[in-house]
Structures are given as structure tokens and as C-alpha cells.
Amino acid sequence: MALALYDTETRTLREFTPLIPGHVSVYLCGATPQGAPHIGHVRSSVAFDVLRRWLLAHDLDVAFIRNVTDIEDKILTKAAAAGRPWWEWVYTYERAFESAYDILGVLPPSALPRATGHITQMIEMMQRLIDNGHAYASQGDVYFDVLSYPDYGRLSGHKLDDVQQGESAGEGKRDPRDFTLWKAEKPGEPSWPTPWGRGRPGWHIECSAMAEYYLGGSFDIHCGGMDLVFPHHENERAQARCAGDGFAQWWLHNGWVTMGGEKMSKSLGNVLSIPNVLKRVRPQELRYYLGSAHYRSMLEYSDTALDTAAKSYQGIERFVLDVATRAGSVPAGKWTDAFAAALDDDLAIPRALAEIHGVVHTGNKALDAGDVTAAAEAAGSVRAMLAILGVDPLDEHWAQPSQDASAAMSALDVMVRADLDRRQQARAEKNWSVADEVRDRLGAAGIAVTDTADGPQWSLEGERSEGRN
């Protein structure tokens, strides 16, 4: 295996070798569902979904854990402000996130652990940290003693001396930079019993505890957004290492989506929700767009860039569907060496896309030359490559017309066919005005007509593959 991945901790591209041959363990910091998912959240899950698919393509057994932070300050504040129970609030948005992931074809994780379901593991880990002198309880809070861990700052590149005042100054802290493992109970907030009193988890301990529980003390890859490097991942690492774990061997971080040059975030109010984006393009097209920039680059969102990506994808899709029509079927084939080389090089999807376009071009030329066999071979290869990116147009995930929709399409086909027959008759008589009138009328109704070597075909605007011969 020649896969190389950029590791944040060492700031280098390192050839990937799993701890246990044949197995890969991955932990992805999932969302804190306190509001609707936006395009930035989805970029992260899609980027690491491609990593997962590529690992699977290497015949590796992948354990992929993504957590849900279901207890946290903002959840409590927002739910309280809305007058709703915190657990209802977080569950509502957890569902919204999962739905967005499903729509985009993100493979479901091996497990989707929630923080509140792992209090036991957190207490156990905190006890270990206290026992070996890396944490202390104070006035019902539990803090991590940053000065007890000389390696603190290694992941993010921060020097301890340069770290400004950490989170809100607790009176019981030994050092202002110590961070909270456990927060003492406050009136009106949920709490759980611990040896140090009732309270609730801090943000960082949950991931260390859950990663250890599901993947063991040492695992292969830890993923998340670039904005989590400090303090979240730095703290996770400190906790786990001090608790005796080897923890993550690779740290992967994705760049964020920007709008107007600024990071998309709720606090800036420049978020673009998934349902809104999906009014503009189909989910496959959104996925394709997210891969058009390297996962570690920032992606500056614009409607035109999204539209451009959608058109680019449609060109590939059209090729595959045309071949499927001409050849009857297109069995998935094998990706090209250039494609594999691109993905092996830190998931260089932009380069992989260039390769896909190259194969599409070759296939179109074959199609032009009437060589359907060669075209089908190219299309099979394209399918295999698109499958790694999660956007194979012939994947059943993207073809899910309901019973009603299929019936409606069949009925529509009968009616459109009648018009097309009339138009063919007119064309045969070189009565172009009648032929164009029929085409224009169908077009106005959102039905696009194209003449091909195999006769006229129609499709609904924005749809593909419907109503074909």
C-alpha cells in the first residue's frame, strides 16, 4: 500500500501503515448538533468518506467511528432559550445531520456514539488522570493540569507560553491554561454523579474516552476540521496520552468552506444550509463540488462555482448514461493508475477528477467512432473512479424513484412519445416549423428533447436518464 497522508502533528506527508495489518481504525470528530447542518459540516464528512472508501478499496477492514457531542453549553443555552428540553433540541438536529449525510451518500459509521452514553468511560479516564497526577478536582470541577504534560502544544504547534488565557477562568484552576474535564453541576442543567460530585462532561474528554472505548488505546487515524486542532484535538491528545494511551497515529484535518473570504460559521451568520444548497444542485453535484478543491484547502463558496461544478459533473454523468443506453449496461471496471496515484497522494481529488475527465474524453471519442465496446470499457473505469468519490451515477443510491414517481414517468413517457412521433412525422416531411413547435412546447413544460443517432430522446430538466429508450 502506497497511500501517503498528511499528518498535522508532524506536518509531513507520511506513508500510511495501519497498526494492525489489514485493519484500519478511524475516529472522526462529528458535529455538535445545536443547529442545522451547513455546507461546511458536510465537507468534512464527505472528505473523510472518500478516505474511508479508498481504504476499503485497498481491501482493508475499516472501523469508522463518528461521535455526536450531545451535551454542551450551546445546546443547553439554545434549548433553554427556545423553551425546549435540551435532549429534544439536540436530537432534532442530530437527525438533521444524519439526514444530510445520508442524502449525500456518506457511508454510515461503524458506530455513532453519543457523549452522554459514555459517562462511565469518561469518569474512568478522569480517575486515571487524577491518579497519575495529570488532573485534579476542585470545587466540583475537574481540570487537566497542563503543566504536568511537557508535550502539550505539540499537535497544534502552540508554545505553552504563547497560549493566552484559556476558557473562562475557574476559581479553582491551578493555572489559567488548565482546561476543564468535568463541569460541576449548575441549577437547571443536566448532571451525572461522579466521585467528585454531580456535573456534566467538558467538551474534550468525551472524544478521548470514546475513541479509547471503541478503537482501543492506540488507533490509526483521527480526523476533523482544521478548526478543531486547537484546543480540542490538542486536549484530546493530552488527555489520552497522559491516561496511558498511544492514541492517534495520524491526524488529518480538512480546510473549511469560506464565503466572502470568511469561514462559514453561525457566529458570522454566513451559513449556507444543506436544504438551501440542494435547491440549487443535486446532492451528487454538491459532493462533486466539495471535491473540486483539495480537502486541506479552503473552499471559497460561490453560486457560480457550484453551478460550474454541477455542469462539469453532468458531462461525466452524461457520458456514463449515454454508454449505458448504447451498450445496454456498464459494469463497474477498474480505476486507472493515474487515479490511484492521485488518491494515494493525500487524497488529491482535483487531480483524480482531471484523470476522470481524461477517460471520459477517450470514451467519447470511442463513442464518436462507433466503438461501443471501447466506450463501455472507459465508462466502467469512470464508474469505478466515481464510486470512490461517492458519485457513481449508476449507483442505486442516486436512483431511487418512488413507485408513484415511476408510474408517473411511465405515464408521461406515453404522452411525450405521442408528441415525439408527431414531430418525427413532421421532420420526415421536412416540416421544420411544426417539428420545432412541438419541441418548443415540450421545452416550455420542462421537457428537453434531443435528437440522437438512436432517435429522439427526452428528459426532464434537471433530471437524467428518465424516459430514455
Add this chain to the structure above:
RNA sequence: GCGGGUGUGGCCGAGAGGCGAGGCACCGGCCUGCAAAGCCGUCAACGCGGGGUUCGAAUCCCGCCACUCGCUCCA
């Protein structure tokens, strides 16, 4: 204050010393009754200033400018 990142043709975006990725748009041609799609071809770039590298830098070094991020919740 401390620590990062970015600046490529009309637009999006790869590349990272040497044969000018790819997409979208534009223009010309083929095909088509006309379109659409496809094919052939054209166009055009490396923020600014200066230097080094046994010849060559968008790519390395120095200086500058602009934009941007982290150090606080954040994919």
C-alpha cells in the same frame, strides 16, 4: 502580542525548478434541417520588486504588498 495559511489565465481550481492539469465560459470548425451533446482547434496565468541556484523558477532564497485563519464555541 504569539503562531499559521493564501495570492495561478474571464471564473473555479491542480501543479511545485525544465515538455503550459482539469473543469466552466468565450471564439472558430466538424456533425446536425436547426439545436443539444460529442469531436477538432484557438485563446490566455502564475500578487509586486530584486537576487541565487554549473542553462532554466509560477515552483527555491530575500524584501514588500494584499487577503485570511488560530490563540474563545466551531467541520
